[in-house]
Amino acid sequence: MALILGAIPASAQSLEDLNIQIHGYATQGFLYTTQNNIFTTSSSNGSPAWTEAVLNVGAQPTPKLRIGVQGRYSLLGNLGNTITLDWAAADYKADERFGVRFGKVKTPNGLFNDIQDIDPSYQWALLPQSVYPLMSRNSQLAHYGGVVYGSFKLGRELGRLEYRGWSGKRVIAGSDGYFLSQTESGTALPNGIGGITSGFALHWRTPLVGLMIGADDVRDNQWNASITQSVNVGGGVTASFNGTEALSNFDAPSFFAKYEKNKWMIAAEQTRLPVSGSGVIPALAVITPFRLDQKSWYGMVSYKVTNKLSAGIYDTQSIDHQAALTPARYLKDWALNAHYDFNQFLYAKVEQHFYDGTLVGYDAALNPATKALPTGLQPNTRLTILKVGVSF
């Protein structure tokens, strides 16, 4: 940051000219579930273990150049209590048609991906878990590389077309929620897994004011990781064996639309995540192939009841078409939400979820198997969320 600031032309040296801005927000959530413990919290007893605080510093030394950095403190059950770098990037916007952003940048796919961690920017306490899983959020948010973007007017009758293209390296940490069940079963990824990711998105702002229709495709090249398999060899002794895990190339397309008019907001998104790969432990002569094909969608509506109060509802589903026919194959959820702004800084959200299926953030450690419940999980769970936030 200091180096970039140092490179700014002498004509723009005053703090006023640099247009330095500092923003931030903090949220505190409370989770209560009727059955399963969720998001690695003891939610069935009521859990406040969901805290986030974000600090953002940006500067705009020239009209076309912006630089910024954003850090985050995050606590979510047993997954968090960490400080991470959300993004740190320089952005050069030549004109409406072309801009480029590089560094650690937000990955702009889907309707919410690049803002899914920005709680003050949306109605919901929890985005649809079928498409935006909270426990794997940090891995999906950003990549090291760049984004090109711009927009074209299609003429008075046809609206505007916005494009975003991106490429770079993404690393999913071994502690990510994606690998929770794998880790709990004894297979760890000490260095995480990573590789090249790229994608392209088009957003058509249609002539119908407020209606945007979009599509994108995310392509991940083959990703590789080293793994460690822990095996109980008897007598309370555990041995570790090294191996590798590889994911094949895959494309994850999504289609989405959003319509905002007066007090209404309606949005929908559909995605597909087809992933296959294998884990190999040579010393044990074990090759474990895996494959998932997760098709997910959501539809949401919100309405501004008063200047301060909004209400919303969404329905979402996700089905892994490669999974066995058990409740672990799917997630269905209805969510009811209310959002209240006390003023422009302070807000509160309350939300009720009706989960059916277990394809959501459950872990084995807090949902231990019993004789009566071999998977440790009930097929249905109700989740209540209270959340307060402050932003500036």
Add this chain to the structure above:
Amino acid sequence: MKKLLYVFLLVASASIFVVQAKAQVIVIANPSVKTSEVSKNDLKDVFTGASTALPGGGNVVPILLKGGTVHEEFLQAYIGKNDTAYRAGWRSLIFSGQASMPKSVDGDAAVVAFVASNAGAIGYIGKASPHEGVKVLQIK
């Protein structure tokens, strides 16, 4: 009945007074902005961060009022949101690294001073406020 009529007339005249007392907003721009009219949609794009240029007008830099009747009226008339929802939209852009928040100032005079002295600047003020050194954009 007469009393009721008086009350009705009183409330009606108060409402008229309130409506008339509401500031009417005009959109002003630095003389360097090449256009003299702007569509409501293009204006909305500029003030919500969706665009940084006006068709035929070149790059523009929006400036906001910190609050008040003129600010609320501008947001309702041209953005379709209240202040809280409007700022939430900007937070999406700020916290995802896509934009910086436009400068906010206190009072119409500060808006006029900024717009008059910064090339490409565009803002809004009450219709009755003095606005020398800037041009008024017609909203199509």
